[in-house]
Amino acid sequence: MKRWLALGLCALLMFAPIGSAARAMEYVDYDWELSADEKVMRDAGFIEVHQANGLIWVKLMYGTTDNIAGYDLYGDLKRAYLHPSAALALGRAQRLLYAQDSTLALCVKDAARPLRVQQALWDALPDPSLRGYLANPKTGSLHNYGIAVDVTLVNARTGEELDMGCPVDTLDAISQPRYEQKFLKEGKLTQQQLDNRLLLRSVMTQAGFQTIPNEWWHFQTMNRAQAKQASTLIP
Numbered sequence: 431m432k433r434w435l436a437l438g439l440c441a442l443l444m445f446a447p448i449g450s451a452a453r454a455m456e457y458v459d460y461d462w463e464l465s466a467d468e469k470v471m472r473d474a475g476f477i478e479v480h481q482a483n484g485l486i487w488v489k490l491m492y493g494t495t496d497n498i499a500g501y502d503l504y505g506d507l508k509r510a511y512l513h514p515s516a517a518l519a520l521g522r523a524q525r526l527l528y529a530q531d532s533t534l535a536l537c538v539k540d541a542a543r544p545l546r547v548q549q550a551l552w553d554a555l556p557d558p559s560l561r562g563y564l565a566n567p568k569t570g571s572l573h574n575y576g577i578a579v580d581v582t583l584v585n586a587r588t589g590e591e592l593d594m595g596c597p598v599d600t601l602d603a604i605s606q607p608r609y610e611q612k613f614l615k616e617g618k619l620t621q622q623q624l625d626n627r628l629l630l631r632s633v634m635t636q637a638g639f640q641t642i643p644n645e646w647w648h649f650q651t652m653n654r655a656q657a658k659q660a661s662t663l664i665p
């Protein structure tokens with residue numbers, strides 16, 4: 431009897447559509463591993479960025495010790511989530527980039543960010559004069575609404591980041607697109623570094639993102655008033 435059962439199971443496995451089995455396993459695995467933050471984000475209708483495009487790299491900087499706070503602020507939040515307007519735009523940007531240069535990929539350094547992390551970052555800034563680079567947690571950042579994404583370009587195969595003149599989250603004028611031409615003339619930014627920034631900006635804006643004048647890596651799909659209407663603040 432047991433042998434017939436085993437044979438029956440083998441036959442089932444042999445003839446079961448591979449795609450549906452893989453999807454079912456993925457679904458179980460995915461739900462099982464959700465952190466508390468991810469549950470809140472999914473309840474808010476946010477989308478994990480790989481659902482929008484599987485070629486995007488994700489290296490959440492606040493989930494490492496290599497960030498402006500100097501410690502891991504994310505704990506078990508390992509995946510990047512965004513409001514659908516930003517997630518779908520990011521998927522479009524990755525497709526545009528692939529069409530232009532398939533050796534490159536987008537790499538998300540930060541996406542939806544809980545408000546408690548915003549407060550921790552605010553408190554960790556070494557100098558209050560640097561607060562111009564960060565939204566006050568009292569009003570909240572567009573990252574807290576899942577509307578903004580911090581992103582750079584990487585080698586699609588190795589994940590190595592392209593040289594953009596300075597790393598993401600450099601709290602210095604060299605980060606600011608509004609001074610790029612000045613820094614280029616002064617030799618503080620090379621043409622290749624500027625071209626890398628321009629390529630990123632080109633695919634992101636074509637995909638529907640807005641830029642800001644003081645961070646080359648930050649993109650958003652709407653302003654604060656629109657975000658308050660359309661999205662949810664992640665606590």
Ligand SMILES: [Zn+2]
Nearest residue numbers: 578579580648
């Ligand atoms: Zn940002």
